[in-house]
Amino acid sequence: MEKTGAITPGDFLVLVQRRGGIFHEIIRACKNRNLPMAGADRLRVGAELGVKDLTSLLSYLATPENNLALAEVLRSPLCGVSEAELFELSYGRGQKYLRQVLEAQKERFPGIVSMLRDLRAKSDFMRPYELLEYALTAHGGRERLLARLGxxxxEGIAALLDQALAYERSGVPSLTGFLAWLESDEVEIKRQLESRSDQIRVMTVHGAKGLEAPIVILPDSATPRETVRSEILSQDGLAVWKTRSGEMPEAQVALNEEIKARQSEERMRLLYVAMTRAESWLIACGAGEPPKEDSKSWYAMIRAGLERAGAVSGPAGVELRLSSSDWPADAVNTPLGGRDDSVPSLPAWVAEIPPAPVKQPDPLSPSDLGGEKALPGTAGEAYSEEEAKLRGTALHLLLEHLGDAPDSAREDRAASLMEPFGFPDSQDLIAQASGVLEAPELQFLFGPNALAEVPVTAQLPELGGRQISGAIDRLLITPERILAVDFKSNRVVPDSPQETPEGLLRQIGAYASALQQIYPDVPVETAILWTQTAELMPLPHDIVRDALLRTHIS
Structure with missing residues (x-):
């Protein structure tokens, strides 16, 4: 006996023959007694009950019509719906989704409906890790899972969160992508338990090679492993299907016995490994049902060896004990681990209430800087503001997608683009777009050197540093100049830049200011393409800048 000091949790190493039921039961029992545990040396993330519940929740949030996923969430500790309540929700609902039935009974399940609504609303813009953490924290998911599952x-919940972070580092995160990533492979985490820490370690004998501990416990040593588990055997390089023991031909019986002999040799090697991991104490236990033939179990071999070595009967619960020295009579019995359980004092800043975060204003849209957007038209020709915007959107789509279409396919593509709008005069819009695309003097705007729908954002000094965010219809970048062109579908076209509506000038001025910050050494030019007349109107820099300076931001 080498160790005679106080025993700490880190002195214990529990070795099992395989990761069966007793493996997890030992970890569960120790945790229930609040013993410090290093956890399992291997963790199959997808097999954990808490992980299954959270994965079902993510599946439902990704596809709210998934009845099975919602049923799993309702029965899980996250919602706590009983089996009878779930049956009442599901039975007789006809073609309705389970979600619809649950929503209809929101007075009966107000907390559940509120939680699922909130999570669905946030699932569109939260990353998988954020969504999981939000469900676990804001809605008490972690507390409910631990209360039911222990x-x-x-461990499983923490591993799932780690996997969510690992997934987000691999690419652009999405909820459906994370679910597919989890399903594509069985994630198994291997922990490094080699380093000595003040925690009880539980692992297989295979995983313990090279490790040592003052106290080693073999809990399942009474169970012999005499079966050939594989259903397909290998004989002379050929695959052989294993038949029932009473129907085996002689050749397969011999092969089966040969495999058992090799397994027996391997078990003896593992027994040697298990016994030699102990620095001071080796404790062999016989958990489970006693075997019919006890002589081949590790427990029987160790017992026979102890008897030959002169072991004596131990205290109650100990069949045999063999020791080379006695425990010192003056040994001090200290609390387990000798830990200091006093609560450390916290720094003062922990109790301070942090100031509320300053909410940054939303970016401004260049098209919403105020001012008139159109000149007064002839009576009966003007569209409502909503209709004018819709027609402008349709024209933008045509100009964006018809430019690179072959002549033979242009008509079909135009009809397909116009179909969702349902304009009675859609042919007039298509003709207007075709007139712009076919104008010789405008071809350079739709060639390969022109960029379409270019997003741009910047903080503009003309607006007091406020940020704008928009999209430029056409952008041409050359070493000599930057040209930004915006399409306008106004029915009344001004005769000169000076007569251009104020709101349009402010919009173009915002684009020019942003581009000038990006390209400070290159002249920035702007223009409006009037689709009604297929005319490109250059705008002087001073006019658009002055209009931008006249913008009043509330």
Whole structure:
């Protein structure tokens, strides 16, 4: 006996023959007694009950019509719906989705409906990790899972969160992508338990090679492993299907016995590994049902060896004990681990209430800087503001997607683009777009050197540093100049830049100011393409800048 000081949790190493039921039961029992545990050396993330519940929640949020996923969430600790309540919700609903039935009974399940609504609303813009953490924290998911499944569920939950972070580092994160990533492979985490820490370690004998501990416990040593588990055997390089023991031909019986002999040799090697991991104490236990033939179990071999070595009967619960020295009579019995459980004092800043975060104003849209957007037209010709915007959107789509279409396919593509709008005069819009695209003097705007629908954002000094965010219809970039062109579908076209409506000038001025910050050494030019007349109107820099300076931001 080498160790005679106080025993700490880190002195214990529990070795099992395989990761079966007793493996997880040992970890669960120790955690239930609040013993410090290093956890399992391997963790199959997808097999954890808490992870399954959270994965079902993510599946439902990704596809709210997934009845099975919603049923799993309702029955999980996250919602706590009983089996009878779930049956009442599901039975007789006809073609309705389970979500619709649940929503109709929101007075009966107000908390559940509110939680699921909130999570669905946030699932569109939260990353998988954020969504999981929000469900676990803001809606008490972690507390509910641990209350039902026990503290051992914490490991699986933490592993799932780690996997969510790992997924987000691999590319652009999305909820459906994360679910597919989880399903594509069985994620198994291997922990490094080699370093000695003040925690009880539980692992297989295979994983313990090279490790040592003052106290080693073999809990399942009474169970012999005499079966050939594989259904397909290999004989002379050929695959052989294993038949029932009473129907085996002689050749397969011999092969089966040969495999058992090799397994027996491997078990003896593992027994040697298990016994030699102990620095001071080796404790062999016989958990489970006693075997019919006890002589081949590790427990029987260790017992026979102890008897030959002169072991004596131990205290109650100990069949045999062999020791080379006695425990010192003056040994001090200290609390487990000798830990200091006093609560440390917290720094003062922990109790301080932090100031409320300053909400940054939303970016401004260049098209919403105020001012008139159109000149007065002839009576009966003007469209409502909403209709004018819709027609402008349709024209933008045509100009964006018809430019690179072959002549033979242009008509079909135009009809397909116009179909969702349902304009009675859609042919007039198509003709207007075709007139612009076919104008010789405008071809350079739709060639390969022109960029379409270019997003731009910047903080503009003319607006007091406020940020704008918009999209430029056409942008041409050359070493000599930058040209930004915006399409306008106004029915009344001004005769000169000076007569251009104020709101349009402010919009173009915002684009020019942003581009000048990006390209400070290159002249920035702007123009409006009037689709009604297929005319490109250059705008002087002073006019658009002055209009931008006249903008009043509330």
């Amino acid at each position: 503290t051992e569920a914490e």
